Amino acid sequence: MHLLPFSLxxxxxxxxxxxxxxECRPDTFNKRQSHQIHPLRRQTGSxxxxxxxxxxxxxxxxxxxxxxxxxxxDVIPASCESYFGHYLLGHRYREDSSMVTKEAAQYARGLxxxxxxxxxxxxxxxxxxxxxxxxxxxxxxxxxPISETLFDEWAAKGAAPPLPESLKLYKEVxxxxxxxxxxxxxxxxxxxxxxxxxxxxxxxxxxxLILRKANEVxxxxxxxxxxxxxxxxxxxxxIVGNIGDQWSDxxxxxxxxxxxxxxxxxxxxx
Amino acid sequence: MHLLPFSLxxxxxxxxxxxxxxECRPDTFNKRQSHQIHPLRRQTGSxxxxxxxxxxxxxxxxxxxxxxxxxxxDVIPASCESYFGHYLLGHRYREDSSMVTKEAAQYARGLxxxxxxxxxxxxxxxxxxxxxxxxxxxxxxxxxPISETLFDEWAAKGAAPPLPESLKLYKEVxxxxxxxxxxxxxxxxxxxxxxxxxxxxxxxxxxxLILRKANEVxxxxxxxxxxxxxxxxxxxxxIVGNIGDQWSDxxxxxxxxxxxxxxxxxxxxx
Numbered sequence: 001m002h003l004l005p006f007s008l009x010x011x012x013x014x015x016x017x018x019x020x021x022x023e024c025r026p027d028t029f030n031k032r033q034s035h036q037i038h039p040l041r042r043q044t045g046s047x048x049x050x051x052x053x054x055x056x057x058x059x060x061x062x063x064x065x066x067x068x069x070x071x072x073x074d075v076i077p078a079s080c081e082s083y084f085g086h087y088l089l090g091h092r093y094r095e096d097s098s099m100v101t102k103e104a105a106q107y108a109r110g111l112x113x114x115x116x117x118x119x120x121x122x123x124x125x126x127x128x129x130x131x132x133x134x135x136x137x138x139x140x141x142x143x144x145p146i147s148e149t150l151f152d153e154w155a156a157k158g159a160a161p162p163l164p165e166s167l168k169l170y171k172e173v174x175x176x177x178x179x180x181x182x183x184x185x186x187x188x189x190x191x192x193x194x195x196x197x198x199x200x201x202x203x204x205x206x207x208x209l210i211l212r213k214a215n216e217v218x219x220x221x222x223x224x225x226x227x228x229x230x231x232x233x234x235x236x237x238x239i240v241g242n243i244g245d246q247w248s249d250x251x252x253x254x255x256x257x258x259x260x261x262x263x264x265x266x267x268x269x270x
Numbered sequence: 271m272h273l274l275p276f277s278l279x280x281x282x283x284x285x286x287x288x289x290x291x292x293e294c295r296p297d298t299f300n301k302r303q304s305h306q307i308h309p310l311r312r313q314t315g316s317x318x319x320x321x322x323x324x325x326x327x328x329x330x331x332x333x334x335x336x337x338x339x340x341x342x343x344d345v346i347p348a349s350c351e352s353y354f355g356h357y358l359l360g361h362r363y364r365e366d367s368s369m370v371t372k373e374a375a376q377y378a379r380g381l382x383x384x385x386x387x388x389x390x391x392x393x394x395x396x397x398x399x400x401x402x403x404x405x406x407x408x409x410x411x412x413x414x415p416i417s418e419t420l421f422d423e424w425a426a427k428g429a430a431p432p433l434p435e436s437l438k439l440y441k442e443v444x445x446x447x448x449x450x451x452x453x454x455x456x457x458x459x460x461x462x463x464x465x466x467x468x469x470x471x472x473x474x475x476x477x478x479l480i481l482r483k484a485n486e487v488x489x490x491x492x493x494x495x496x497x498x499x500x501x502x503x504x505x506x507x508x509i510v511g512n513i514g515d516q517w518s519d520x521x522x523x524x525x526x527x528x529x530x531x532x533x534x535x536x537x538x539x540x
Contacts (some may be wrong), residue, residue, distance in 0.1 A: 055363075057363070057365045057366075057369070059365075059366075060362075060365045060366045060368070060369040063333070063336060063366050063369070063533065064366075064369045064370055064373065066333060066336065066337050067336050067370075068531070069369070069370045069373055069530055069531055070369075070372075071374055077387075092327075093328070095329075096327075096329075096330045096332045096334070097334070098330070099327070099331060099334045099339070099340075100334055100337075100339045103334065103339055103340055160311075176490040200323045203449045218363060225336050259337055260418055261337045261338070261339055263333065
């Protein structure tokens, strides 16, 4: 019953955020007023262009981040807040995500499955299955250092909308007979609220929901996730696909038969 | 003596190409005339924008290619020829490359080297050390399927200019006491002309220039290059860095201590 309003919530939230940001942040969003139709409306142009502030090309920074050339960065460059505001609240983030999940769905449809119920697809949660954009948009889209406490307060609400493209992929993957495993860096204390949030967002079932145990918080996400994937293969599962927004979701043996990297310019997890 | 004019050649070539393309390809480059100042001059705008033709976002396609989400593709989408013309001949390609090589240089400067003369950095050749843009710009920037014969004719001229950002990195790496190994998918019959081209372009010395042997043409570039890197480590070399424009340059164990992916939307090598 609650699925329809919830699936609309991301769109509505983004609309409201556009309006509130336009009003509250004239210093940031209006400084290039003369080139803009509306503070958070897309600007005209094409591939030959870039937003260049303080000799930094935000689009080059973004590409370097997405290709894993830049690593271990803390926050997005301050001069790129407006650039990423436009990117994330505009259609580009949606289109970039869609290109990835459509390719993933096409790959999934072409798979020769074992049919023994042991074929699984791994979905990361934050910025993959669920979108924390309503939270990050209130904190400069990654320009502010985010304390764990602050993010935990948001996660505890269980109110994150789905990333629409991933939800579509999830449904397609399930319809093909592939089981879904959620593998997240969130800790066990968030199991209940995370499960509730996933269901609210439309992810109604799964084979496993793997969260980080207390003794796993000192290792990197890459080490933790690789180890969990290894356990799955040892349990007889075949990881036919693996999708995440961080390179630490998809690097580290066993990666899965094929990996997919969703865009995320907001934060870096090693 | 010939280095100065040669290092200027890419700029001049691109200038000439801009002019010739503007004259020869009015069908392709002038169709969005109303939005353009000059057929191959950059258009105004920022991150909220995209060139969208036939429901395909060229920038999303580009990001998906650069992040290894799209694989085994043959040619760039026909509707994106103009987009990539602007990208490659404009400042974006240079800025994107520069972001990567600057990060690589910073990483190199921070290395604790063994000092035993066995620290090496691997450079791929085509679209990494040397730029074939003068060739590809005459063939639709990747929109045309390129026969091996056609490319070989170009390579046999030994006239490819350096990728300026990589040449700078090469010089910095050498100055730090790291040796350079060129590892290319070009075959042994191109050894002499490739060495000449590298020297002409400013790459005046190297530890090894590894080309593909006749019996290695049936395996993938990923397999061939991984195997060659393994041989290097078996010879006592430590691969401190590895840079290439294809994922097949930098995936496959041993990858090297750290890898760097340069942009290349023109072709895919598995």
